[in-house]
Every structure is written in structure tokens, then in C-alpha cells.
Amino acid sequence: MTLLRNRTWIRRSLLLLFLLSAAEINFARTAIPAQQDSSFSTPQAVPEESATQPGYFSVREFLAAGGAIGFVILVFSFLMLALIIDAAMTTRRSQMIPPSLAESVHRLIAERNRREAVELCRQSPSFLASVLESGLTEMTSSSWPPIEKAMEDSAIEHGARCSRRVEYLAIISTLAPMLGLMGTVWGMIVAFMEFELKANPQISELAPGIYKALVTTLLGLGVAIPATAALAYFRSRIEDLTAEATLLADRVFADYRRSLQHNQSQSAGRS
Numbered sequence: 001m002t003l004l005r006n007r008t009w010i011r012r013s014l015l016l017l018f019l020l021s022a023a024e025i026n027f028a029r030t031a032i033p034a035q036q037d038s039s040f041s042t043p044q045a046v047p048e049e050s051a052t053q054p055g056y057f058s059v060r061e062f063l064a065a066g067g068a069i070g071f072v073i074l075v076f077s078f079l080m081l082a083l084i085i086d087a088a089m090t091t092r093r094s095q096m097i098p099p100s101l102a103e104s105v106h107r108l109i110a111e112r113n114r115r116e117a118v119e120l121c122r123q124s125p126s127f128l129a130s131v132l133e134s135g136l137t138e139m140t141s142s143s144w145p146p147i148e149k150a151m152e153d154s155a156i157e158h159g160a161r162c163s164r165r166v167e168y169l170a171i172i173s174t175l176a177p178m179l180g181l182m183g184t185v186w187g188m189i190v191a192f193m194e195f196e197l198k199a200n201p202q203i204s205e206l207a208p209g210i211y212k213a214l215v216t217t218l219l220g221l222g223v224a225i226p227a228t229a230a231l232a233y234f235r236s237r238i239e240d241l242t243a244e245a246t247l248l249a250d251r252v253f254a255d256y257r258r259s260l261q262h263n264q265s266q267s268a269g270r271s
Contacts, residue, residue, distance in 0.1 A: 065212040066219055069183035073219040076172050076179075080227045087166050087234045096127040096162075096241045097248065105132050106252045114139050127162070127242065131155050131249040144260050151249055159242040166234045173227035180220020187213025 066073070089095070101124050108117035114136055121133040134154035138147040191209025 062215065065215040067183060067187070067216070069179050069186070070216050070219050073176055073179055073183075073216065073223055076176050077219075077223045080169065080172050080223055080230075083166070083169055083172075084226075084230050087169075087230070090165070091162065091234055091237050091241065093241060097245050098124045098126050098128065101126070101128060101132075102248050102252050105136075106255070109136075109139075109253065109256050127155075127158050128245040128249060130158050131245060132252060135249065135253055139256075142260065144257050147253065147257075151246070151253075155242060155246045155249070159238065162238050162242070163235070166231060166238065169227045169231040169234070173224045173231060176223040176227065177217070177220040180217040183216025183220075184213045187216065 101120070104120055105117050108114075108120065118133055118136050121129040121136065131151050131154045134150040135147045138150045141147070188210060191213060194209060
């Protein structure tokens with residue numbers, strides 16, 4: 001059943017990747033106009049060769065305008081998609097809080113069948129199972145504080161582990177626009193240097209170098225914006241699921257905790 005769910009998520013992720021790639025290619029074909037004559041002089045006959053030239057960047061020209069820095073940003077985009085797919089699969093509710101696990105462990109604890117409860121947690125690896133297993137291993141102490149401390153430590157450890165896998169999106173969302181800005185500045189420097197070397201430069205001759213230099217900024221923002229949005233979403237989702245799993249684990253041990261407190265109060269009354 002788990003394998004079938006994973007295959008479904010993989011198919012959906014590949015479909016999303018295909019749609020995003022198609023949208024990016026279509027944007028590269030249609031969104032960036034090439035240089036056109038904007039003067040108000042009398043129209044003249046257009047040569048046949050120039051009339052057949054495309055009015056927009058092709059995909060190859062668009063990627064070539066980004067240069068080496070644009071290639072690095074594209075690599076970041078694929079890493080971002082991989083991280084988003086991984087986070088979407090690992091932060092599912094069924095993955096972090098397996099259904100019926102809490103009820104089964106609660107029943108086994110009531111039956112004082114600790115070994116079977118531990119084995120059940122190991123057969124269902126998840127955030128909730130790790131927290132419950134940490135508490136079950138401390139049941140031999142016959143005291144509630146060690147059990148509570150073990151579950152709290154496990155929840156903090158596994159919560160931080162889930163967050164670390166998502167924090168790579170923060171690095172990408174920070175570096176991508178900075179690389180885009182660096183590529184734009186470098187491209188404009190080159191454009192002005194070429195403009196300076198010409199004998200009778202025209203302002204219109206500077207335009208191609210400038211808008212080609214802006215390609216890297218566009219690429220950087222195109223990666224940083226979805227990375228930032230995904231980071232905020234998965235941070236919130238991880239916090240919600242970890243809090244829910246921790247509260248659920250505490251409820252699983254609620255009856256056992258009350259029994260320990262009742263036994264301790266009886267022992268204190270006898271003494």
C-alpha cells in the first residue's frame with residue numbers, strides 16, 4: 001500500500017515538473033521581445049531576411065543570454081523541485097502520523113504488552129512511532145518523568161531533522177536572486193564596455209546588451225519566489241504535524257500516566 005502511494009506521488013511530481021518546464025519554455029519563447037526600431041521616421045522597405053527574423057528570443061538564445069551564471073541558477077531550479085517533491089512526500093499526515101498506530105499502541109500499553117508495542121512502532125517508521133518508541137523504552141522505570149522526558153527529546157530531535165531537510169530551500173531562495181543580480185551587473189559592464197569601443201555608438205545599440213543582462217535576474221527571481229513560498233508552507237506544515245503528533249503521543253500514555261500517579265499516591269498514603 002505504501003509503495004502504491006509513493007508511486008502515485010512520483011507520477012504527480014513528474015507531471016508537475018513537466019508542466020513547469022513547458023511553462024518556462026513557453027515563457028522564454030514569448031515573454032522576451034527582441035530589439036525593435038522604435039523611431040518615428042518614415043517607414044522603409046524591410047529586407048526579406050530581417051522580415052523573417054523572429055521577434056522574440058528562442059529557448060537557446062534565452063539560455064545562452066544567461067551564460068554560466070544562468071546555468072547555475074537552472075541547476076538550483078532542479079534542486080528546488082527535488083526538495084519540494086521530497087518535502088511533499090515526507091510531510092504527509094499519513095507519513096508522520098500513521099493511522100490507527102496511536103490506538104493500537106494505547107491498547108497494547110493498557111494490556112502491559114510493551115514489547116509488542118515497541119515492535120509495532122518499529123514496523124511503522126514515522127515521527128509518531130519514534131516518539132512513542134522513546135516513551136515505551138522508558139516504561140521499565142515505573143516513573144512518569146523519564147517517559148515524558150524521553151518523548152520530548154525524541155520529538156525535538158525528529159522535528160529538527162524534518163526542518164533541516166526543508167531549510168535547503170532557504171539557501172536556494174537567498175542565493176538564486178543574488179546570483180541573478182551578479183549576472184546582470186556583469187552583463188551590463190560588458191555591454192557598456194562594448195558600447196565604449198564603438199566609433200559612433202547609438203543608444204539603440206546598447207539595448208540588446210542590457211536586456212540580455214537582465215535575463216539572469218529574471219531566472220534568479222523565477223527560482224527564489226517559488227522556493228520562498230514552498231519554504232513558508234512546509235515550515236508551517238511541519239510545525240503543525242509535529243505538534244499534533246506530540247500531543248497524540250501524550251494522549252496515548254494518558255491512562256498509563258494516571259495509573260502511575262495513582263500507584264504513587266497509594267504508596268505515599270501507606271507510608
